[in-house]
Amino acid sequence: MGTCQTCLLRADDFDIPAGARTGLPKNLIVQNYFLACLLYPDSDLKLSQAKTSDLFREAIVIEKNKLTDSVLQLFLEPSEPLDFFAGQFINLKSANDLVRSYSLACNPADSKRLELHVKLMRNGQMSNWLFNELQVGETVEFQGATGNSFYNEVNLDQPLLLIGTGTGLAPLLSIVRYAISQGHRGEIILYHGTRYSYGLYQNKLLIEMANTVDNFSYFACLSGGVEFNGTLLGRANELAMQRHKDLTGWQVFVCGEPLMVKDTQQRAYLAGANLDEIHVDPFNLRDLRRRRRK
Numbered sequence: 001m002g003t004c005q006t007c008l009l010r011a012d013d014f015d016i017p018a019g020a021r022t023g024l025p026k027n028l029i030v031q032n033y034f035l036a037c038l039l040y041p042d043s044d045l046k047l048s049q050a051k052t053s054d055l056f057r058e059a060i061v062i063e064k065n066k067l068t069d070s071v072l073q074l075f076l077e078p079s080e081p082l083d084f085f086a087g088q089f090i091n092l093k094s095a096n097d098l099v100r101s102y103s104l105a106c107n108p109a110d111s112k113r114l115e116l117h118v119k120l121m122r123n124g125q126m127s128n129w130l131f132n133e134l135q136v137g138e139t140v141e142f143q144g145a146t147g148n149s150f151y152n153e154v155n156l157d158q159p160l161l162l163i164g165t166g167t168g169l170a171p172l173l174s175i176v177r178y179a180i181s182q183g184h185r186g187e188i189i190l191y192h193g194t195r196y197s198y199g200l201y202q203n204k205l206l207i208e209m210a211n212t213v214d215n216f217s218y219f220a221c222l223s224g225g226v227e228f229n230g231t232l233l234g235r236a237n238e239l240a241m242q243r244h245k246d247l248t249g250w251q252v253f254v255c256g257e258p259l260m261v262k263d264t265q266q267r268a269y270l271a272g273a274n275l276d277e278i279h280v281d282p283f284n285l286r287d288l289r290r291r292r293r294k
């Protein structure tokens with residue numbers, strides 16, 4: 001779909017259709033890079049390997065915190081400050097060359113201390129490596145930042161509705177932090193959904209933020225049926241849509257589980273939000289449809 005940009009290749013001797021360069025930065029376009037997932041060849045093509053130094057830069061792991069049994073908070077110090085927009089993600093490479101996308105949870109002002117939230121997936125190759133093998137002090141390579149779902153401070157009075165499930169909270173937290181630091185005046189309303197209370201991995205921080213910032217509200221939503229200290233019962237997107245029936249003039253951000261993201265995008269549109277003001281970030285996993293489970 002051209003989202004994560006992990007399939008970049010270089011063309012040697014053919015004209016690349018514009019569609020296969022969608023969203024690439026200029027420095028890669030001039031070097032004939034394109035996204036393999038968006039190119040449908042009708043003849044043989046001559047390709048060059050992507051040069052690691054064109055795509056990846058280095059960062060040192062400076063802190064690792066297990067926020068719960070299945071969520072890791074990772075802090076990276078890039079070799080140079082990283083320019084990014086609140087809501088974007090990076091592509092992280094493992095020691096054995098796996099590449100996966102992770103959203104930045106920090107304020108873009110923290111360009112030398114990048115924060116990621118990683119969910120441990122059962123049998124997931126990258127998340128298990130990040131949890132169990134990567135050590136503080138080691139160097140990792142990353143690509144980006146990239147992604148089209150981000151906040152810009154064009155209209156500080158516009159209300160913002162943010163809905164995320166699981167570690168889909170990460171990019172939303174970056175947006176909330178940045179919007180507040182820019183003096184956003186419109187309402188900022190965040191719904192974070194998980195199944196059980198232990199999945200509310202930034203509950204304390206978000207409650208504190210909501211208590212100190214007048215125009216910021218936070219709703220923790222539990223879909224597993226057991227209430228806990230002021231949480232709402234139900235799916236985050238369902239609750240948000242029930243409580244905000246008219247989204248005319250709102251900016252909406254939806255991140256996390258892909259089916260939830262798609263459904264909420266449609267419902268936000270039907271509730272009156274402009275399509276170009278509904279920003280979505282589905283955490284698509286690798287396409288495993290043609291793979292056999294080992």
Ligand SMILES: Cc1cc2nc3c(=O)[nH]c(=O)nc-3n(C[C@H](O)[C@H](O)[C@H](O)COP(=O)(O)OP(=O)(O)OC[C@H]3O[C@@H](n4cnc5c(N)ncnc54)[C@H](O)[C@@H]3O)c2cc1C
Pocket residue numbers: 003004089100101102103104117118119120121122123124125126127128147167168170171281282283284285286288291292293294
């Ligand atoms: C734009 C974007 C942003 C993202 N941001 C974040 C983020 O901030 N935080 C976050 O935690 N994740 C994020 N993700 C998801 C992340 O990129 C990874 O997909 C995720 O961490 C899983 O990677 P993995 O290598 O651990 O799992 P993989 O090895 O890719 O496996 C994925 C799942 O498939 C299952 N599986 C593996 N092999 C098979 C098989 N042969 N048959 C059937 N099932 C199998 C595994 O059990 C696992 O549950 C994002 C994704 C995108 C696209």
